[in-house]
Amino acid sequence: LMVCDWHMQPMNGLALLKALREDDRARFTPVIVTSIDMSPAAIHAAHQAGADAYLLKPYGTDTLKAKVDQVLRQRGSFGAVG
Numbered sequence: 001l002m003v004c005d006w007h008m009q010p011m012n013g014l015a016l017l018k019a020l021r022e023d024d025r026a027r028f029t030p031v032i033v034t035s036i037d038m039s040p041a042a043i044h045a046a047h048q049a050g051a052d053a054y055l056l057k058p059y060g061t062d063t064l065k066a067k068v069d070q071v072l073r074q075r076g077s078f079g080a081v082g
Contacts, residue, residue, distance in 0.1 A: 001068060003055075006035035006042065014049055021050040030071045034059070 002020070006013040013033050020026045032053045033046045043054050052071045055064070 001030045001032070001071065003032045003034060003064070003068075005057075006033055006037060006046070014045060017046070017049045017051055030075050032067055032071060 004013045004016055008016070011019075013035070017031055017033065020029055020031065030052045031050065032055055033051045034055045034057050035042060035046075036057050038056050046054050052074065053067050055067050059067075
């Protein structure tokens with residue numbers, strides 16, 4: 001599982017996500033993208049690039065845990081994050 005920010009340097013989160021999805025070794029890694037940008041265009045771009053979830057910042061540990069659990073359930077992983 002990877003949690004990455006949309007606005008990273010030198011490679012932004014969208015470019016990282018696209019690179020992961022093109023790499024056979026990391027193609028199926030679940031990815032949660034975080035950002036302060038909640039525009040429909042940003043959310044759509046993240047999902048088109050292969051994000052499993054989009055999380056608005058700032059967020060607390062309970063919100064992050066719930067999102068991680070959701071992504072792992074959707075991906076068919078067993079167990080919850082504890």
